[in-house]
Amino acid sequence: MTKNLICINCPRGCNLEVDTETLTVKGNSCIKGKDYGISEVTHPKRMVTSTMPVLNSKKILVSVKTSSPINKEDIFNVIKEINKKKVSAPIKIGDILISNVCNSGINIVATSNAEEK
């Protein structure tokens, strides 16, 4: 079977054609596209972005993301963990707010700052 995808690794957006049996990729302009095409048909991953409430800041929410892409099937559980968490300021971009979320080996990190009230 052939799966048609658009590579999301850069703005060029190459149209990929991935053979799901032989795992051969056509249409990619670089190795990243080949890796992405194979990953999408074998174990797709996504970055997760969200927000967390801040308890002691004028800023009500701090934005967060996974430190690297996470398996698609784990996204729901990761979002549940993020939604349970409340954090305290000061928070700086890059701070780890949840370590090893859902035993994935991936952290949830801040993508914005929050000053203490």
Ligand code: SF4
């Ligand atoms: S295959 Fe390479 S050049 Fe094409 S969109 Fe992906 S990263 Fe960009």
